[in-house]
Amino acid sequence: MTPFRAIAESRTKAAGRRESCPAFFLLCALSIIWASAARAKTVTIDDSGTQSLEPSVSLRWKSATPPRSGADNLLVGTTSIRVRINVTPWLRRTGRIYLNLPAQPPGPITVSWVAQGRFLSGQTQSGNRVLVYAGPIAAPFMEDVLTFRFSVDGTLVRHGFPVSFHFEMDED
Amino acid sequence: MMHATAIRHHRIGLRRAFAGAVLFGAVSGPSSAYTVDLTPAAPLTVYLQVGVGSFTNDYINGGQPGNNTTINTVSATVAASVLGNGTAQPMTTNSTAAQSYYDGFTFCSVPGQIYIGGFYRTTGGKTAAATVTATVPAALTDATGDTIPFSKIAWTSSGNGDSGAEPFPSGAFVSGGVQSVGAMSSNSWNESCLTFSYLNNTVPPAGTFTGVVRYTLSAP
Numbered sequence: 486m487t488p489f490r491a492i493a494e495s496r497t498k499a500a501g502r503r504e505s506c507p508a509f510f511l512l513c514a515l516s517i518i519w520a521s522a523a524r525a526k527t528v529t530i531d532d533s534g535t536q537s538l539e540p541s542v543s544l545r546w547k548s549a550t551p552p553r554s555g556a557d558n559l560l561v562g563t564t565s566i567r568v569r570i571n572v573t574p575w576l577r578r579t580g581r582i583y584l585n586l587p588a589q590p591p592g593p594i595t596v597s598w599v600a601q602g603r604f605l606s607g608q609t610q611s612g613n614r615v616l617v618y619a620g621p622i623a624a625p626f627m628e629d630v631l632t633f634r635f636s637v638d639g640t641l642v643r644h645g646f647p648v649s650f651h652f653e654m655d656e657d
Numbered sequence: 658m659m660h661a662t663a664i665r666h667h668r669i670g671l672r673r674a675f676a677g678a679v680l681f682g683a684v685s686g687p688s689s690a691y692t693v694d695l696t697p698a699a700p701l702t703v704y705l706q707v708g709v710g711s712f713t714n715d716y717i718n719g720g721q722p723g724n725n726t727t728i729n730t731v732s733a734t735v736a737a738s739v740l741g742n743g744t745a746q747p748m749t750t751n752s753t754a755a756q757s758y759y760d761g762f763t764f765c766s767v768p769g770q771i772y773i774g775g776f777y778r779t780t781g782g783k784t785a786a787a788t789v790t791a792t793v794p795a796a797l798t799d800a801t802g803d804t805i806p807f808s809k810i811a812w813t814s815s816g817n818g819d820s821g822a823e824p825f826p827s828g829a830f831v832s833g834g835v836q837s838v839g840a841m842s843s844n845s846w847n848e849s850c851l852t853f854s855y856l857n858n859t860v861p862p863a864g865t866f867t868g869v870v871r872y873t874l875s876a877p
Contacts, residue, residue, distance in 0.1 A: 639778075
């Protein structure tokens with residue numbers, strides 16, 4: 486073996502060892518993730534302290550004028566809600582809190598919100614949930630004022646309708 | 658206008674959940690959901706423009722409709738040499754509305770055409786079309802009381818770049834009455850350009866004959 490080939494083989498073997506390490510760690514990582522997912526538990530949070538800051542939520546056309554195609558029929562409405570959730574059961578633990586907007590009549594609903602800092606601002610569609618907080622639970626209650634904007638297809642709406650959402654905790 | 662109040666619907670359910678925890682010790686924790694009632698506050702909007710109208714900007718640029726009280730005219734001057742010969746005489750307008758407020762497109766040609774268009778907004782599924790009617794006097798009159806029946810005025814309907822049926826089709830006035838001149842499907846923009854003509858198949862006395870037709874949009 487020439488010195489050059491010896492060096493080359495040595496590099497190849499070294500590379501082979503390096504390749505085996507990531508595979509090992511990948512397996513370990515997958516196992517950890519799987520184990521974590523198996524332990525995850527989602528619990529609806531008591532939000533009985535939540536209050537609306539405005540007496541009504543009126544829906545108006547996003548555009549007062551319709552297009553030629555009739556495709557822009559969004560009704561939009563905004564309201565501010567003081568969210569107060571009871572996180573006592575998770576005190577001094579860490580967790581992930583989601584805003585869950587279940588699928589509900591009259592059809593697809595889009596909700597966006599702007600938070601004041603305690604929670605994350607975000608947007609979601611009915612049938613989904615979005616993370617609004619992740620981290621330690623340091624106090625029995627968490628509060629924030631969220632300004633919500635609801636959007637719904639006006640062709641689905643004939644009368645007023647309720648929209649329900651809740652907060653839920655994914656326990657670490 | 659209707660109002661709605663954000664209310665909590667599930668307080669009773671919450672109390673029941675606490676009660677269950679006391680009785681059985683098996684409920685993992687209280688549950689709740691917040692409910693907001695949403696109500697359409699301005700679901701019905703109508704807009705009709707005959708001749709000039711008012712928009713803050715083109716629709717595609719966020720324009721909003723406004724009121725315009727202008728009454729436009731269409732007119733024809735018939736030369737004595739062709740009077741009553743049966744050849745329709747084109748009428749021209751003082752309307753300057755050539756562009757559609759939808760996108761600024763030059764939809765009509767002035768002074769030969771009158772723009773007519775609009776929409777009606779309504780919630781819910783597809784509903785019956787809104788109708789546009791014309792309230793037509795029996796006749797045009799001059800200063801001495803001579804008359805020309807309004808039925809001597811007709812129009813054709815078109816629009817630059819248009820194909821297919823017009824929402825405001827061609828027609829002729831029916832003297833003395835209310836007649837339908839078009840329909841608007843809900844939640845869509847409807848527009849046409851009307852080219853008026855005087856039928857010129859009778860010989861009235863010399864004079865200036867005038868009359869006013871009122872267009873009305875009625876939503877279901």
